[in-house]
Amino acid sequence: xxxxxxxxxxxxxxxxxxxxxxxxxxxxxxxxxxxxxxxxxxxxxxxxxxxxxxxxxxxxxxxxxxxxxxxxxxxxxxxxxxxxxxxxxxxxxxxxxxxxxxxxxxxxxxxxxxxxxxxxxxxxxxxxxxxxxxxxxxxxxxxxxxxxxxxxxx
Numbered sequence: 082x083x084x085x086x087x088x089x090x091x092x093x094x095x096x097x098x099x100x101x102x103x104x105x106x107x108x109x110x111x112x113x114x115x116x117x118x119x120x121x122x123x124x125x126x127x128x129x130x131x132x133x134x135x136x137x138x139x140x141x142x143x144x145x146x147x148x149x150x151x152x153x154x155x156x157x158x159x160x161x162x163x164x165x166x167x168x169x170x171x172x173x174x175x176x177x178x179x180x181x182x183x184x185x186x187x188x189x190x191x192x193x194x195x196x197x198x199x200x201x202x203x204x205x206x207x208x209x210x211x212x213x214x215x216x217x218x219x220x221x222x223x224x225x226x227x228x229x230x231x232x233x234x235x
Contacts, residue, residue: 090128090131090132091134093128094129094132097121098230099111100121101122101125102229118233125233126234129234133166135231136167138223139169157175158177158178158181158205158206159175159176159180159204159206160174160204161173161174161184161187161188161191161202162201162203163201167199174187188203
């Protein structure tokens, strides 16, 4: 989800997540959220059943680790990521600069075939390197976050 984007339900979900972390860390609360952590949890569980955000994040977490290893591939310029959230599967195709057209064709084919719980991304390897240098947390492992969310849900 891009900054400022997302459906009203997705925005509500992340407001509740932020408020749950605020409660756990003793920080200022997020406006227009339930008073108790139990009520926050109950609403998060309902939204998670509808949105499947944690399943999508679990699928993405493996792709972050995979792309970080693939961008060291000698001569790689493009990575096509196919992510199936339901199966928690990530496939990465790597293309050198000389195969830009082939990379674009592969991306277009996968994009046309994708279903609701799937995403296809075309990433410039140099962009990943630059992004990681500027924002190291972008490529961080999110297992800690997922662990907290699992504990909160139980």
